[in-house]
Amino acid sequence: MQFFGGSEISPSPPVPTASGNNAHMMYVFNRNGVCLLYREWNRLLHTLNAQQDHKLMFGLLFSLKSLTAKMDPTNAEKGNLGVPQLSGQGCSFHSFRTNTYKLSFMESPSGIKIILVTHPRTGDLRESLKYIYNLYVEYVVKNPLYAPGTPIRSELFNTSLDQYVRTIA
């Protein structure tokens, strides 16, 4: 079982100057923490190297999910903090916002996590993330040459993703 291995940055296209992308960057992880895709359109600050950045992001999401499951006021019976949650189980967060960015998160039942980092005044991106998951299914999963659990290297997926992200308000 691969864990935190083989994550390489897909080459990001040159940032278009006229119609800039609205999103800063995007991550796709599988359930083992392997970073399947990292796209960067508009990132000014790089604090860590790529590997550490991915691990930190995955760790942050894992802990936040655990925290939301624990803090859920509607759920009477809560597990202990740190217990790994199955994909659909328990309350999960779908976004968080800071003063400089907004992070939107979606997890599929198979454990594929899609993360989109945008500017802070973005609206609810849950539908957009579902659409991106559909793109993933169409261009990546249905590709017979793609091995699950490895980084995504599909030009079609990358271009359609770029096009779609440009249209997100």
Place this chain on the structure above:
Amino acid sequence: MDTNDSLRVASLWHSMHAISQQLSPTTGCSGIELLEADTFDLHCFQSLTGTKFFVVCEPGTQHMESLLKVIYELYTDYVLKNPFYEMEMPIRCELFDINLSQAVQKDRVAMLGR
């Protein structure tokens, strides 16, 4: 949720807050202000000294930031100005609790009125 769990959640939140600053695509990030989940929202306010106040509410509740600022004022008035309060210890000031419940109650009434 007992005291131990509250402490665990609080320390987890503190670390998450710090990590979110590390992952920011631009400079000047001051940590998570709002966390939206399926069944609740969590608003967080950070004072200049790094003390974090967070409130859990129904999804889509408005004006939580102003409530947090009011709570911060109550904190400075009833906790910090209390000569028997030791810094970094759990807050056990009766006046603070009373005023806190009043402020939340007032906010709830105002919410129903809006």
